[in-house]
Amino acid sequence: MDTLYESPALTDNPPAPGTDKFGRPNQIEKYNKKLPEVHDAMRKLRTVADEYGSVLIGETWTSNVNELKDYYGGKNDELQMPMDLMMTGFKGLDAKNIANISAR
Secondary structure, three states, rough: OOOOOOOOOOOOOOOOEEEEEOOOOEOOOOOOOOOOHHHHHHHHHHHHHHHOOOOOEEOOOOOOHHHHHHHHOOOOOOEEEEEHHHHHOOOOOOOHHHHHOOOO
């Protein structure tokens, strides 16, 4: 959801120290992530979803789980279920490990 929009001027993000796991320079993603227009679009989508009795589920990538509340909207008028995918980065999170933990 965060990357639905980017700066209309296609402004480059400022550089950040270091490189990512692919060797590309890091960026401070201020012109292509979490822009206010994202929430305008989600409110419009929610209006249509409500007309059809549908549910909006959104894939979100937050650095802090507390940021999920922003995706519900100020009047609970955006996503009904924002999904945070931070857990995908957990090491050792696989079916076998989960089964072993559950069996305890």
